[in-house]
Amino acid sequence: MMLYFVLSLILFLCMMILCLLGMFMYMTEKVFFLEWSMFSINSMELIYLILLDWLSLSFMVVVLFISSLVIFYSKSYMLLDLNKNRFILMVFLFVLSMIFMIISPNLFSILLGWDGLGLVSFCLVIYFQNVKSNNSGLLTILSNRLGDGILLLLLAWMLNLSSLNFYLFYFKMVDMSILKLMGILLILVSITKSAQIPFSAWLPAAMAAPTPVSALVHSSTLVTAGVYLLIRFYNLLFISDSLKYLLLLGIVTMFMSGISALFEFDMKKIIALSTLSQLGLMISTLGLSLVSLSMFHLMTHAFFKALLFLCAGSMIHSFYNFQDIRYLGGAMKYMPITFSCFMVSNLSLMGMFFMSGFYSKDLILEMMSMKFMNLFIYVIFYICILLTLLYSIRLMFMSFFNYSNFFILMEFHDEDKFMGLGMFGLMLMSIFSGSILKWMLNYTIKFIYLKKVMKFMVIYFLILGLIFSFLLIVNYNYFKNLLFFFFCNNYMWFLSLITVFSMNYYILNLGKNVIKILDMGWSEYLIKLNILMNFNISMNFFLKFQKNLIKIFLLIFILLIFFIYLMF
Structure with a gap:
């Protein structure tokens, strides 16, 4: 168990050093390019490029801070597991792959971290080695491999620009049709990793992994890699006029995941669908050309989402590995520390005033209100914020405020100091990270001119959300009786069935028939x-x-x- 503590400490110390370096580079407006000539044979030279600027360093600080606390938390969470050393080494590889991806300005070196994330995530999803884990792992790896294939296509097309480095583009000299195709390929690469429609089915399926892994995957590593890549390649998207596709994809994903979370009963899947909703918000924000706000929300979201998963893990331990919220309830008086952390992360997710989520969400909504856009998009944006409120309140009510619905002889307890400390560190960041990032990185917009009704739209939707959530909790059985409506949303608009059976099942079945006919x-x-x-x-x-x-x-x-x- 010493390995957990040592790795956690190393990651935390690295985070502190990078934090100071990032602040220095932001203040002095410097960017460092490091070249490592790996080997040279005759005229061929292989150079590994590393890019260090305030953007990559600040995101690395977020990744390392969350990783260190999650590994510290895992020390207690994985205590009785037989393969805990294998688990911790895989988690470390996972974090390392993400860091490789963050610091690479070159598509060839990005591929190293990108493939590493896909492979290690597969190993972690099938960690418990049962049928459900195996199915989820296959769905995850096949969806991610699709993105990897498209990334190789993008790599080939970038050879037209005589450089794989996205900092050295001469866009003016390139044919527009090539840029258009590259922009669409880049969006396809990113939406497979960030699980946007129609590749959303693997994200809730990946919940078969241990809870600390889910906390890492959904906060700062796997799913955020796609958004980070889009932020890095923003110039290509802007010049190739591909941002409108991002806006459409993000909004549809937000709406689908928000409604699906209302009809889900698995606690971890509800939190996974909330991640999908927030990813949709980040991508649609990028589609509105608000690139700095998208990065701001990416960093604030990481803290409260990791905390939400750690609280869910603590509850799963106490409820003897039950994840179904219909069997929970009344845990508030038995688990006060977990309850307080859960409340903080949930309020931050809802965008409650002066929590970290409020700073990024409020700015996004106000800047979106200033844009010239379709009324339909404007309304859908606010409806998606309302849905976030609804599923968060439902999850809170069913887990903590509802009458006791669990089995007899349950042994409730707040977890030990390792899990408690991990949750407490993330709780502090869930409260303060929004304001710290806003002041330090100057995410301040001086003048936002809006009508009074548009300015108070968030307040109106908050009140509307409270009324709707009360009606939803009281009349939930009525919704369950609308069978097609219920199952359509419970299966994510049948996306999981369509993607699994049309993409994976038939392809694997074809492989089986080929072996049967040819080899046997x-x-x-x-x-x-x-x-x-x-x-x-x-x-x-x-x-x-x-x-x-x-x-x-x-x-x-x-x-x-x-x-x-x-x-x-």
């Missing part, structure tokens, strides 16, 4: 074994010649002499 069918006997048999016969024939070599040579010699005698 008549073709094996007619082609492969037939050739092998004829080859063996001919080889045996020639082998007989080889065994009687001297006798045959003498015979040939005598026949040759006899033939010459006859001829002459």
Whole structure:
């Protein structure tokens, strides 16, 4: 167990050093390019590029801080697990892959971290080695491999620009059709990793992984990698006029995940769908050209989402591994520390005043209100914020305020100091990170001119959300009786069925049939074994010649002499 503590401490110290370096680089407006010439053979030279600017360093600080606390928390959470050393090394590889991706300005080196994230996430999802984990892991890896394939296509197209480095583009000199195609490819790469529609099915399925892994995946590593890549390649998206596709994808994903979370009963899946909703918000914010606000929300969201998962893990421990919120309830008086952390993270997710989520969400909504856009998009934005409020209140009510719905002889307890300290560190950041980032990185907009009704729209929707959540909790059985409506939303608009059965099931079934026909069918006997048999016969024939070599040579010699005698 010492390994957990040592790794946690190393990551925390690295975070402190990078934090100071990031502040220095932000104040002095410096960017460092580091080149490491790995090897040189004749005229070919392989150079590994590292980019250090305030953006990459600030995101690395967030990743390392959350990782250190999650590993510290895992010390207690994985205490009784038989393979805890394997677990911690895989988590460390996961964080390392993310850091490789963050510091790479080059698509070739980004591929190293990108593939590492996909592979290690597969290993972590199938960690518990049962049928459900196996199915979830396959869905995760196949969805991510699709994105990896498109990334290789993008890599090939970037050779047209004579550089794989996205800092050295000369956009003005390139044909617009090439840029348009590259912009669409980049969006496809990012939405597979960030689980936007139609690739959303793998994100709730990845909940089969241990809870500390879910906290890392959903806060600062796997799913945020796609958003970070879009932020880095923002110039390409802007010039190729691809931002409108991002706006559409983000809004549809936000709406779908918000409604689906209202009809879900698995606690971890509700939190996963809330991540999907927030990712949709970040991507639609990018679609509105608000790139700095998207990064701001990415960093604030990481803290309260990691805390939400750690609180869920604490509750799962207390409720004897139950995740169904129908079996929870009344835990407030038994688990006060977990309850207070859960409340802080949930209020921050809802955008409650002066929590970290409020600073980024409020700015996004006000800047969105100032844009020239369709009324439909404006209304859907606010409806998605309302849905966030609804599923958060429902989760809080069912877990803590509802009447006790659990089994007898439950042993409720707040967790030990390791889990408590991990949650407490993230709770502080869930409260203060929004204001700290706003003041330090100067995310301040001086003049926002809006009508009174638009300025108070957030307040109106907060009040509306409270009324709707009360009606939803009271009349929930009525919604359950609308069977198609209920199942459509419970299965994410049947996305999980469509993607699994159309994309994965039929492809895997095709592979099975190919093996059945080729390797185990008549073709094996007619082609492969037939050739092998004829080859063996001919080889045996020639082998007989080889065994009687001297006798045959003498015979040939005598026949040759006899033939010459006859001829002459």
